[in-house]
Amino acid sequence: MRWFEIALVVATLASGFIWLVDKLFFAAARKRNAGLLDEGRDPIVVDYAKAFFPVLAIVLILRSFVAEPFRIPSNSMMPTLLTGDFILVNKFTYGLRLPITNTKILSIGEPKRGDVVVFKPPQSPDQDWIKRIIGLPGDTVAYKNNQVYVNGVPFAYKRVGEYVGKGSGADMTGATELTEELPGRPHSVLEFDKAIFVDQGEGEWTVPPGHYFVMGDNRDRSDDARFWAFHFLPEQNIRGKAFMIWLNCDSIGNLCKNNFDTSRIGNGIQ
The missing domain is CATH 2.10.109.10 (Umud Fragment, subunit A)
Structure with missing residues (x-):
């Protein structure tokens, strides 16, 4: 099970890091530049990170501390x-x-x-x-x-x-x-x-x-x-x-x- 524990920690940190970097440096500019041809949608990597990070974080906390x-x-x-x-x-x-x-x-x-x-x-x-x-x-x-x-x-x-x-x-x-x-x-x-x-x-x-x-x-x-x-x-x-x-x-x-x-x-x- 050690491999699963390592994979869970890496996936949680990676998805959280992607979400945080996007929020700090790219999300606001993407929203400002949104127009008729650019709806300001999140890149697919950011979209997946935002979707999976809360779930991964909850699983990691429960598994590690509960x-x-x-x-x-x-x-x-x-x-x-x-x-x-x-x-x-x-x-x-x-x-x-x-x-x-x-x-x-x-x-x-x-x-x-x-x-x-x-x-x-x-x-x-x-x-x-x-x-x-x-x-x-x-x-x-x-x-x-x-x-x-x-x-x-x-x-x-x-x-x-x-x-x-x-x-x-x-x-x-x-x-x-x-x-x-x-x-x-x-x-x-x-x-x-x-x-x-x-x-x-x-x-x-x-x-x-x-x-x-x-x-x-x-x-x-x-x-x-x-x-x-x-x-x-x-x-x-x-x-x-x-x-x-x-x-x-x-x-x-x-x-x-x-x-x-x-x-x-x-x-x-x-």
Whole structure:
């Protein structure tokens, strides 16, 4: 989506610049010189700029500072989010950021434990990933025997039952669904009880200032901070907080299979 963001900014600035230059230097003279053979009409480039600039500016403002749509491309956040979910991300919860550079220009709030966030991973800065914040700056996070510990305190778990996947998530059928009792933000996670050949990403990490420790809810199918070389997500890489599913369409590549799940439309993201 980075190419779209760049194209949107360039198109907005270009159309606004054309409109402004015409208004300051050419529009008045064109009006004065209008006559029987010259109706003083705007050149086609100016006409298009005047028509598109307000629309582009509104889209840019909404997308950069209010809410931005994203599509879930993988199973890493199952069962909370499914492949094919189209979500909305709140862009002002943590502060206002400039488009393209993601530079924060106004701080409003700080990420909280349990927030589901969209971010640019340090190892793939041109991509957008989504995970759940587990560790805050200064926390010591550990993951051992499929259990999360924060500052030495283990999260409690309640077994929900055997998970039955569908569509692109069918391979998760047979996994165990659990409720992870993250304080103030209980949520579902998946794990395979006998995933003996899967790297569990066990370890212990202390989160440095200005960084966060993130994990996917699908614990055996998530490339998250447990496996990164640096292990931590810089605060400046966060794009926003995911808050709602507005559409679900399971797909292969970018082609929808007409497999819409209308029951997920409007669901909040916990």
